[in-house]
Amino acid sequence: MATPVYTPFVFLLLLFQSRVWGFPVRQTPQESPTCGYKSCHATKPGMLNVHLVPHTHDDVGWLKTVDQYFYGDRNDIQHAGVQYILDSVVDQLLKNPDRRFIYVETAFFYRWWKQQTDDMQNTVKQLVNEGKAREGDEATTHYSAVIDQMTMGLRFLNDTFGHCGRPRVAWHIDPFGHAREHASMFAQARVIRAHSNLNPAPSPPGILPNGYNPPEGFCWDQSCDDPPIRDDPDLEDYNVDDVVTRFLSIAHAQALVYKTNHIIMTMGSDFQYENANLWYKNLDKLIRYVNQNQSNGSGVNVLYSTPSCYLQELHRANLTWPLKGDDFFPYADSDHDFWTGYFTSRPALKRYERISNSYLQTCNQLEVLGGPISRKGPFGAGYSETMKKAVAVAQHHDAVSGTEKQHVANDYARRLANGWAHCQVLVSNTLSSLSGSSAPRVYCEHLNVSVCPLTETSKKFSVNVYNPLARPVSWPVRLPVNGTAYSISDANGKAVDSQVVPVSQATAAVRRGRGYAVNELLFQVQAPPLGYSTYSVSLLQNGPPSPQSSPLSRAPTAVQNFFLSPSFRSYSLLSLCASFVTLRDFLSSLLCVCFPRYNASDGNNSESIQMSGAYIFRPNTSTPFIISKTCIYLHVFQYNSICRRPTKTFKRFIPWFSPWVSQVVRLYTDSRALELEWTVGPVPIGDDLGKEVISRLDSSINSSGVFYTDSNGREVLQRRKDYRPTWNLRQSEPIAGNYYPINSRAYIKDDKDQLTVVTDRSQGGGSIQDGSLEIMLHRRLLYDDVRGVGEPLNETSDIYPEGLVVRGRLLLSLSPPATAADTHRPLAQEVVLQPLITFTDGELHPSTRLEFSGLQAVLPPAVHMLTVSQWDQDSVLLRLEHQYQASESKEPSQPVTVNLQKLFSTLDVLGVSEMNLSANQWKDEMTRLDWKKHLPKRGGDPSVWEVNLKPMEIRTFLLRVRQR
Template sequence: MAVGVQQLAAALLFIFGGVLSFPVGQEMKDTSTCGYESCHATKSNMLNVHLVPHTHDDVGWLKTVDQYFYGDRNDIQHAGVQYILDSVVDQLLKNPDRRFIYVETAFFYRWWKQQSSSMQQTVKQLVNEGRLEFVNGGWCMSDEATTHYSAVIDQMTMGLRFLNETFGHCGRPRVAWHIDPFGHAREHASMFAQMGYDGFFFGRLDYQDRARRMMDKEQELLWRASDSLTPPMADLFTGILPNGYNPPEGFCWDQSCDDPPIRDDPDLEDYNVNDVVLRFLTIAADQARVYKTNHIIMTMGSDFQYENANLWYKNLDKLIHYVNAQQANGSNVNVLYSTPSCYLQELHRANSTWALKRDDFFPYADDAHDFWTGYFTSRPALKRYERISNSNLQTCNQLEVLVGPTSRKGPFGTGDSQTMRKAMAVAQHHDAVSGTEKQHVANDYARRLANGWQHCQVLVSNSLASLSGSSAERIYCDNLNISVCPLTESSKKFSVNVYNPLARPVSWPVRLPVNGKAYMVADANGKSVDSQVVPVSRATQGVRKKRGFAVNELVFQVQAPPLGYTTYSVSLLEDGPPPASTGHRAPTVIQNKYLQVTFDPDTGLLSSLNNLETKQSISLTQNFYWYNASDGNNSESNQPSGAYIFRPNSSTPFIISKTAKTEIIQNSVVQEVRQWFAPWVSQVVRLYADSRALELEWTVGPVPIDDSLGKEVITRLDTSIKTSEIFYTDSNGREVLQRKKDFRPTWHLRQSEPIAGNYYPINSRAFIKDDVDQLTVVTDRSQGGGSIHNGSLEIMLHRRLLYDDVRGVGEPLNETSDIFPEGLVVRGRLLLSLDRPSTAADTHRPLAQEVVLQPLLTFTDGELDPSSQLEFSGLQAALPPAVHLLTLSQWDEDLVLLRLEHQFQSWESKINSKPVTVNMQKLFSSLDVLGMSELNLSANQWKDEMKRFDWTPQKEERPLLKTFEDPSMWEVTLRPMEIRTFLLRVSLRSASD
C-alpha cells in the first residue's frame, strides 16, 4: 500500500468514528518487489528488447464467456482460459526470470475462486515479486467506440477493486492495455489518466497514420485527452505496439502456431540457433529504426495463447540466452523478459520529449478499402438493450444505497445489484456492445443482462416497498416501446411509480398501452393531469405481433423529483372503440410553445424546423436511404461489408421513398405525424407539449434481402446550415470533438472510401452548426454517422449483410430471432434540438443525460394504499444544472461510492461552464454523511496519493493558474469536465429525522 495510508486511516478514524475499509486493498509486506522495482536490469549502451509474454482473452466473441473459460465448443475455436492460467502459473514457478501479464479480470476472478488456499498463496507470491503482473485490470478490455463513459468507469472499478482487495498495491496495474479495440477514443485516454495509469498501449491504428508515425518516430506520444481539464490531469503517455499484439513473424511458439521451435542441439542435423538469432537481430534492428529510444517492445503471445505455456517459455528462455550470448561477439542487442510497465519505465527514464496529440484515433482502417466503421452500428438492438440496462443498473445501485439492507432482503425476497453489475461489465467488452460477436454470443450477452435485471427488480421492489410503506406487488413492463404491458392493457385502475435516477427534476412523457378511450390520471397530490388517448399505430401492431393486444395508448407527462420517485394513479373513465385520428392527409405544421415543425404537403416529409423562443428557422428535410453493401467482388478490392467493416459499393445511397404516406394526430399532450416510407420503414415525428426537442421514432426492418443485396440503412437530415464540411460528435458520451470531411488533424489523408472513411462513432449526440444555428441530434444508443454533404448529417440505423468481412467472426451480420425469423426489426429514437451555438449545450447536455438515465416505471394494480408515501426524493435539493450525479453505489456495509461530475466543457456555456460547489452534508435527504475521503476515478487509490510519471511534450504550454483548496472539508468544487470520486461513510436517517 502506498506510503501514508496509515496516517490517513488515523485521521479518518476520528472523522468516521470507526475503522475505514481501505478501497486500495489490503496491506502488503514491505518485502514485496512488485511493480517498477521488479523490472529486470537493462543495459544503457545497448538496444534493449523487452519481451512481453501475454494472452489476449476475449470476454466472449466466437464463443460465450463460459465456453471460453472452460474450453467448451472447441469445434468453434480452441480456447480454454482456465488452462491458460493453470499452465502459466506452473511455468512461472520454474524460472524466477520469467514474466507474464494478465488483463481480463472477469476470467481471472473465476479462476481465482476455484483455487485452493495454497495455490492462492503461491499466486500472491508471484504477484508480490512482479513475476505475474496485471495490466489494464478492468473486468474486460472495453470497446472504445460504442461504450458510454459511465459504464466503462463502472467495469474498470469492478475489476480493479477485486485486484486491490486480493493482492493489495501489487495488484494495481500501472499501464492501460487496449491491444485489440478497433480505434481509440480520446475520452478513454482521459479516463485512464484520471484512474492513475502511467501509460497506455494499443495495437490498432489506421495504416496511413502508422506509416507516417513510423517515418517520424512518433509511435510513442503524449495524448492530451481533454481540452477542459488542466494538464497533465488528462495527459496520457501512449505507445503503439509494433505487431498489433502478435509476436514478430516467425517467432510464435504457441500450440496454435506453426513456427519451428529453437533446435539447439549442435549434434542434430536441423540445428537452427544461428538462423533464429540472425532473424531476430534483423527484426529488432528494423523495429528500432522506427522507435525513438534504445528500448523496444515485442508482444510474445496472442488470442488465447499459453494453454501449454511450456512451449512458449522453453523457447523464450533459449531465445534470450542465445541472442544475449552474441554480446560477447560484439552484438549490441540485449533481450529480457519484461512487462509493459517495465518498458514504460525505461521510456520515462529516457527523459525525452514526445509528440503531442489532441484528437482521437477514429476511424480505423487496416487497408485502403477496409474501414472499421460498420461496428459503430452493428447489432443496434443489442446496443439499445445495453444502454437501457445501464440506466436500470444505476437505479438499482441508487436505491440500494438510499434504502439500505432492506433493499437486498425484503418482502419480495433476496435481490442484488452485483449480478447486473457483472453482466453490464461483460457487455462493455470490445466484441460485445460493439456487435462483432457471433449470434449465439450476442444472445448470451442479452441473456446475462436480462438475468441481472431480474435480480435488480427484486431489489427495486423491496426498496420502493420500504420507501412507500406499501408492499403491493410491482409489475415491470420492459416492452413499452412496442406498446406491451399486460397490466395496463387489462386493468381499470392502477398506479404508475416513476423513479428518476438523475439528480435534478425531470419532465418525461409516459405512453401506456390501454384498451379504454378515456382515463383519469392524478398526480401524487391528487391533482388531475392532462392525459390523452391515441390509437396504437399499425407499425407498432406489426412489431409487437401477438405479444400485446392494446388498441390505444394513454399519453401524459410526468414530473419526477431528483433521485426519487413520484406516483400517478390511473382510472378508466370510458371504455369503447379507439378514438378516431384526423385521417390520412399530409400535415402542414405541428408546434408547441418552443418549436414549430413544417411538412411538405406534397411529399409528407419534414421541410423546416423553427425555434419560436430564439426566432431561428432552418430548412430541414429528412428521409431514409440504404447503401448497397459490397460483396467483395469488384475491381478495386475484394473486401465485403461485415460486422466490423462498412463498405458501400457506391457513394450514392438508394432512397427508400421520395414520399411518405402520413397520418396526423393532434391533442393537448402530443402532436405526431405518422409516416410510412415502405413496408419495412416507418417513423413517427412527435412533439410533446412541454418539449424543446423534436422526437423522431424510427422503425426499420425486416430489411429485405430477397434481391440478394446486403443493406446499410441510414436516415439523413439535410439542412440550410452552412457547415463547411465540419460536424461534431461526442466521445463516449462526454467531450465533443470536431470532425471534418476527408481530413485527419495529425496526418495527410489519402481518402479511398468517401463514405465509410468519413463515418465516426456517435455515442449520445452529434451536431452541425454555423455562426447562427446549431442542430443537435441526440441518439438513444451508439450509432455511426457522418456529414457527407454540407449542411447534412446522416446516421446509420440498421445493417443486414450477406457476407462475412473476413475479420474472424466467420458469419454474416444477418440477424433474425424467434419473433422475427424473416429478419430483425429495430425501433429507436432521435431527438432534435435547434439552438444558438452559444447556448446549445445548455439544451443538449441535459437532454442526452435524460436519454441515458431515463426514469424507471413500475406498476401496481388496483387502488393506492391511502397510507403509502407517494413521493420521495433522496436529495435535500436538486443539484445545479452543471453537476451530474454519476455514481451512487454501495461499497461496503456503511460505505458508499459517490461520483459527481461537471458535465460541461470549459468553452460550451456562458452559464454552466463555471466551477460549481456542492456541500456534501447538505446533499442527501435520507442519509447522514459522517465522513468522506477522495479517491481517484477508478476508486482504487486515494486521490492525494496518486502519483503518475511526468512527461514532456514537444510543445510546452503555459499551465493554467492553480486554484485554492475548498474552504470547507464538506464542500466539493467541480470544474468543467471534472469528475470527483468519494468514499462516504453514511448512516440511514430514521423516518422521524
Template sequence: MIGKIHKQMSHDSWLFSKMATPEYTPFVFLLLLFQSSVWGFPVCQTPQESPTCGYKPGMLNVHLVPHTHDDVGWLKTVDQYFYGDRNDIQHAGVQYILDSVVDQLLKNPDRRFIYVETAFFYRWWKQQTDDMQNTVKQLVNEGRLEFVNGGWCMSDEATTHYSAVIDQMTMGLRFLNDTFGHCGRPRVAWHIDPFGHAREHASMFAQMGYDGFFFGRLDYQDRNRRMVAREQEMLWRASESLTPPMADLFTGILPNGYNPPEGFCWDQSCDDPPIRDDPDLEDYNVDDVVTRFLHIAHGQALVYKTNHIIMTMGSDFQYENANLWYKNLDKLIRYVNQMQSNGSEVNVLYSTPSCYLQELHRANLTWPLKGDDFFPYADSAHDFWTGYFTSRPALKRYERISNSYLQTCKQLEVLGGPISRKGPFGAGDSETLKKAMAVAQHHDAVSGTEKQHVANDYARKLANGWAHCQVLVSNTLSSLSGSSAPRVYCEHLNISVCPLTETSKKFSVNVYNPLARPVSWPVRLPVNGTNFYWSVLLTLSLPFSLSLSISLYPSLSLSISLYPSLSLSISLYPSLSLSITPSYSLYPSIIISPSQSFSPQPSSLLSLCASIVTLRDFLSSLFCVCLSRYNASDGNNSESIQMSGAYIFRPNTSTPFIISKTAKIETLQEVRQWFSPWVSQVVRLYTDSRALELEWTVGPVPIGDDLGKEVISRLDSSINSSGVFYTDSNGREVLQRRKDYRPTWNLRQSEPIAGNYYPINSRAYIKDDKDQLTVVTDRSQGGGSIQDGSLEIMLHRRLLYDDVRGVGEPLNETSDIYPEGLVVRGRHLLSLSPPATAADTHRPLAQEVVLQPLITFTDGELHPSTRLEFSGLQAVLPPAVHLLTVSQWDQDTVLLRLEHQYQASESKEHSQPVTVNLQKLFSTLDVLGVSEMNLSANQWKDEMTRLDWKAESGTHHTGVTNQLSAYSAL
C-alpha cells in the same frame, strides 16, 4: 464538508460512511473498515520504485512481454471460453491458460507474465486452494505476474458510454485491490484489440492513475507516417478543460498489433518451428533464429525513439500449454544474449509493460503531443472499421437501457438499505447486473462483432441481471412508499406492449427519476382499443394535478408527460382511470415527395407547439428527414474484394438509395411516415418539449435481391456547416470532425462514405453562426456529415457476407419473433438552438436519454396511506453537476461520484466551478466521513502519483475537448 468541483468536465467522487435518519433503517459504522481491508497488504516493489527491470545501459534492450489476449466472449460465450467448451468453434480454455502459466512461472524466477481480463481471473481465483492463492500472491508481490489494464474486460472504445466504462473498470480494479493490495494495482492501460481509440478513454485512464497506455490498432496511413517520423510513442493530451497533466497520458503503439514478430510464435496454435539447439542434430537452427531475431530487433529500433523496444510474445488465448512458449523464450534470451560476447549490442529480457514504460521515462526525452482521437480505423485503403459503430442495434439499445437500470438499481440499494436486498419480494441484488453490464462493455460485445449465439448470451446475462435488480427495486419501492402492492415491469413499452395497462381498468404509475434534477419525460402507455379512434381522459391525483384529453390512434398508445418534481426521486401517479369513448373523426393522408425543394427556416423550431399543422409543416419546410439505405459491397468490385460485415462498412456506391420517392404521411397528434412496408417513422413534439422526437422502425430488411443493406436517417438543413460536424466521445466530450481530413496526417481518402463515419454515443451536431442542429441518439450509432448542412446516422444493418475479420458469419440477425429478419425501433431527439446556448439544451437532454426514469406499475387502488413522493436528495444539484454514481461499497460506505459536465467555455453560465455541500446532499443519509479517491476508486487521491512526461512543442493536434475525474469518501 464542502466539495468544490474546480475544473470543467471533471468528475469528483467520494466514499462516505453513512447513517440513516430515524425514519429509515439505521446503519452501524466502522470508519476504518474499508481502509484496513483494502490496503493492509505486504509492500511490494513496483517497476517505478525499483532501480532496474534487467536492462543494460548502452545496448538495445528488447523487452519480451509474455501475454495472452482473452476475449470476454467473441466466437464463444464467456462460459465456453473459460471452461474450454465448444472447441469445435475455437480451441480456447482460459482456466487452463492460468493453470499452465502459474506452473511455468514457478520453474524459472526470471520468467514474467501479464494478465488483463479480471472477469476471467476472478472466476479462476475462486476455484483455487488457499495454497495456490498464496503462491499467486507471492508471484504478484515479486512482480513476476503483473496485472495490466485490470478492468473486468478490455472495453470497446467506440460504442461504450463513459459511465459504464468507469463501472466495469471499478469492478475489476476493486477485486485486484481487495485481493492483492498495492502490488496488484495496474499501472498501465492495455487496449491491444479495440478497433480505434477514443480520447475519452485516455482521459479516464489518466484520472484513474495510470502511467501509460498501449494499444495495437491504428489507421494504416497514420502508422506509416508515425513509423517514418518515429512518433509511435506520444503524450496524449485528452482534455483541454483540465490543467495538464491531469488528463495527459503517455501512449505507445505496439509494433505487431499484439502478436509476436513473424516466425517467433511458439504456442500450440502456431506453426513456427521451435528452437532446435542440439548441435548434433541435422536440423539445428539456433544461428538462423538469432540472425532473424537480431534483424527484426534492429529494424524495429529504427522506428522507435529510444534504445528500448517492446515485443508482445503471445496472442489470442495462447499459453494454454505455457511450457511451449517459456521453453523457447528461455532459449531465445540465452542465445541472443550470448552474442554480446561477439560484439552484439542487443540485450533481451523478460519484461512487462510497466518495466518498459519505466525505461522510456528514464530516457528523459520529449514526446510528440496528440489532442484528437484514433477514429476511424482502417487497415487498408477500402477497409474502414466503421460498420460496427451500428452493428446489432437492438443489443446496443439493450445495453444502454441496462446501464440506466443498473444506475437506478444501485441508487435504490443505497436509499433502501438492507431491506432492498432482502425484503417483502425476496432476495435481490445489484451484483448480477453489474457483472453482466461489465461483460457487455467488451470490445466484441456491445460493439456487435460477436457470433449470433454469443450476442444472445450477452442479452441473456443482462436479462438475468434485470431480474435480480427488479426484486431489489420492488423491495425499496415497497419500503419507501409504504405499499406492499406488487410492482409490474412493462419491459416492452417501446413496442406498445404492457398487459397491465391494456387490460386493467385502474392502475398506478410509479416513476423513479435517477437524475439529480427534475425532468419532463413523456411516457406512452398502450391501452385497449378497437379499429376506432378513442378519446381518453387521464386524471392524475398528485400534490399537483394534471388532466388532459388525448386522441388515440387505434390500439396503440396513450402519451402522457410525467413531471417528477423532485430529484433522485420516486413519484407515484395513483388511480389512473381511463374513460374511453369512440370518436369517428378521420384525418387525411398527405403525400410529400422527398425530392421537392425546401426552404428551411431553422428559427421556427423554437416556436413549435403540439399543433398538427405546424408539426407537419416542420417536416416539409425546416429540413428533409429522409430514411435511405446503402447497398452493401459483396466484394465483387474492381478496386477491392472487401465486403461489408460486422466490423467493416463498405457501400457499393457513394450515393444512398432513396427507399421510396414518396412517403405516406398521416397526421394525428403526431406525424406518421411510411417510406416502405419495412421502414417507417413517427414524428412527435410534446408540449413544452425542447426537442422533436423521431421514432424510427426498420425491418425486416429485405434481402430478396441478394444485397445486404445499411439503412440511414439523413437530416438535410440549410445550415452552412462547411464540411465540419461534431460528435461526442463516449457520451462525454465533444470533438470536431472534418470531412476527408485527419488532424495528424494528410489523408488519402479512398472510401468517401465509410471513411467519413465516426462513432456517435449520445449526440452529434452541425452548426453555423446562427443555428446548431443537434441529434441525440438512444444508443451508440455511426454517422457522418457527407454533405454540407446534412447529418446522416446509420440505424440498422443486414448483411449477407462475412468481412473476413474473424467472426466467420454474416451479420444477418433473425429471431423466433422475427424469422424474416430483425425489426429494430429507436428514437432520435432533434433540437435547434443558437450555438452559444445549445450545450445548455443538448447536454442535459442526452443525459435524460442515458439515465431515463424507471416506470413501474401497480394494479388496482393504492392504500390511502401510501406515500406518493420521496426524494433521496435535500435539494436539486446545480445544472453543471451530474450525480454520476451512488453505489453501496460495503456495509458502511457508499461510493459517490459527482461530475462537472460542462467543458471549458462551452456554456457561458455553466462552465464555472461549482461548490457542493456533501453533508447536506442526501435527505436520508448522514455523511459521517469523506475521503477523496481517484476516478476508479482504487487509490486515495492524495496518494496517487503518476509519471511526468515532457511534450514537444508545436505537436498538439485537437478538435474540441473535455475531461473526467473522480473521488471517493469514507
C-alpha cells in the same frame, strides 16, 4: 476479437469485470520491495534493449460464449480454454524466477481464482508480490459504464493482492480505434498510457509492426507452426544461429521507428499459453542465445519485461513526448477496409446494453437510498452484483460492438436480462419501503412496442416514475390501453392532462401478437431528483376500439407547444422536411429528413474484394438509394418565451416510407426537441444485396464540411470531411472513411444555427454533404467481412425469423450555437439515464407515500451525479461530475461548488475521503511518472465538505454514512 494481421496495439487501462468487497488498500510501495517497478529486470545502457512481454488475449465472448471460452467447450468452433491457460502459466512462472506474464481479462481470472485452493491462491499472491503476474470497446461504450467496469476490476485487485496488484500502466490491445475520452478517464484513474512506434509515451498510441502478435517466425504456442529453437549442435536441425540472426534483423528494423534504445515485442496472441511450457522454454533459449552475442560485439539486450517496466525506461530517457488532442477514428487496416460498420452493428443489442446501464444506475441508487431493507432476500448484495457483472461484460470489444457470433450476442442479452431480474427484487424492496406500500410491483419491459398486460386490462392502476438524475425531469409516458378515456391524478391529487390515440400500424405489426392494445394513453409526468412520483390512472370509458392508423395518417393542420409549432401537409417528395423558423432575432433553417440505404459491397469490385460485414462498412456506391416514395412537409416555428402558446400533451404525425421503414414524429409539452421514432425491418434481401439503412437530415446550415460528435457520451470533438488533424489523409472510401462513432449526440452548426441529433444508443454517422447529418440505424449483410467472426451480420430471431426489426428514437433540436449545449446535454442525459416506470394494480392505500426525493435540494445544472453506489455496509461511493466543457455555455461552464453534507435526504454523511476515478487509490496517495509537457495537477479544496468542480471534471468520494 483479434485478427492475425490487422489489429491495432496499445496499452490502455486494465478493464476488469468482477469485484469483491474491500476498501482501497492504504499501503506504501516500501511494504513490498520486489513488486512494481522494483521487480523490473535491469537493462543495459548503450544497447538496444528488447522487452519481451509474454501475454495472452482472451476474449470475454466472441466466437464462443464467456462460459464456453472459460471451460474450453465447443472447441469445434475455436480451440480455446482459459482455465487451462491460467493453470499452465502459473506452473511455468514457478519454475523460473526471471519469467514474466501479463494477464488482463479479470472476468476470467476471477472465475479461475474462486476455484483454486488456499495454497494455490497464496502461490499466486506470491507471484504478484514478486512482480511476475500482470479489456473493453472504445467506440461504442458510454463513459459511465466504462468507469463502473474499471472500478469493479480494480477493487477486486485491491482486495486480493493489495498494493502489488495495482496497475501502473494500462494494457488494452484489441480495440478497433482509440477514443479521446478513454484517455481522459485513464488519466483520472491515475494509470499511465504507454505506447509504441513513433511516440511511446503518455500520448495516444502508435501501432506495433505485428499487432499484439509475436514477430513472424517466433510463435511457439501449440497453435503455431513456427519451428522451436533446436540448440543441440549434435543434431542435424540445429538452428540457433539462424534464429539469432533473424531476431537481430527484426529488432534493428523495429528500432528505426522508436525514440529510445528500448523497444517492445508482444510474445503471445489469442488464447495462447494453454501449454505455456512451449512458449517459455523457447523464450528462455531466445534470451540466452541472443544475449550471448554481446560478447561478439552485438549491441542487443533481450529481457523478460512488462508494460510498466518498459514504460519506466521511456520515462528514464527524459525526452519530450508529443501530445495528441483528437482520437484514432475511423480505423482502417487497408485502403478500402474501414472499421466503421461496427459503430452500428447489432443495434438492438446496443440499445439493450444502454438501457441496462440505466437500470443499473437506478438499482445502485435505490440500494443506497433504501438501506439494508433493499437487500432483503436470499441474494442480498448479489441482487445488484449480478447486474454489475452483466453490464461490465457487455462493454467487451466483441459485445456492445456487435462483432460477435449470433449465439454469443444472445448470451450477452441473456446475462443482461438475468441481471435486471435480480435488480428488480432490490428495486421492489426499496420502493415498497419508501412508499409504505407492499403491493406487488409490475415491470413492463416492452413499452416501446406498446405491450403491458396490466395497463391493457386493468381499470385502475398506479404508475410510479423513478428519476435517476439529480434534477427534476418532465417525461412523456405512453401506455398501451384498450379504453378510450381515462382520468389521471398526480401525487398531489391534481388532474393531469392526457390523450388517447390509436396504436400506429407499425407498432401493431412489430409486436407480433405480444399485446392486443388498440390505443395508447399519453400523459406527461414530473419526477423529483433521485426520487419518484406516483400517478393514479382510472378507466372512464371503454367504448369501441379506435381504428388503426393508416399508413399516411392525416395530422392536424397546426400543432404547438411553448417552443415549437409544426404544421403538416403531404408532398410527393422523397423526404420528410421541416423548416425551423424563429421570430424576431431567432434562427431559421430548412430541414429535410429521409431514409436512404446503402447497398453493401459483396466484394465484386475492381478496386477491392472487401465486403461489408460486422466490422467493415463498405457501400458499393457513394450514392445512397432513397427508400421512401412519399414524403411529408413539416413546418416548425420556434417561439421565444413571450410568444408561448398552449398545447395538449402530445401531437404526432406518422409518415410511412415503405413496408419495412416507418417513422412517428412526436411533439410533447414543454419539449424543445422533436422526437423521431424510427422502425426499420425486416430489411429485405430478396435481391441478394445486403443493406445499411440511414436516417439523413439535410438542412440549410452552412457547415463547411465540419460536424461534431461526442466521445463516449461526454466530450465533443470536431470532425472534418476527408481530413485528419495529425496526418495527411488520402481518402479512398468517401462514405465509410467519413463515419465516426456517435454515442449520444452529433451536430452541425454555422454562425446562427446549430442542429443537434441525440441518439438513444451508439450508432455510426457522418456529414457527407455540407448541412447534412446521417445516422446509420440498421445493417443486414449477406457476407462475412473476413475479420474472424466467420458469419454474416444477418440477424433473425424466433419472433422475427424473416429478419430483425429494430426501433429507436432520434431527438432533434435547433438552437443558437451559444446556447445549444443547454438543450442537447440535458436531452442526452435523459436518454442515457431514463426514468424507470413500474406499476401496481388497483387502488393505492391512503397511507402510501406518493412522492419522494433522495436529495435535499436540486443540484446545479452543471452537476451530474454520476455514481451513487453501496460500497460496504456503512459507506457509499459517490461521483460528482461537471458535465460541461469550458466555454461551452455561458453559465453552466463556470466552476460550481457542492456541499457533500447537504446532499441526501435519507443519509447523514459522517466522513469523506477523496479517491481517484476508478476508486482503487486514495487521492492523497496517488503518484504518477512526471512526463515533460504533462499538465499541472489541480489545487486543493478549501473544505472537505465543499467540493469544487471545474468543467469536465469528475471527482470520486467514499462517504461514511448513517441511515436516517
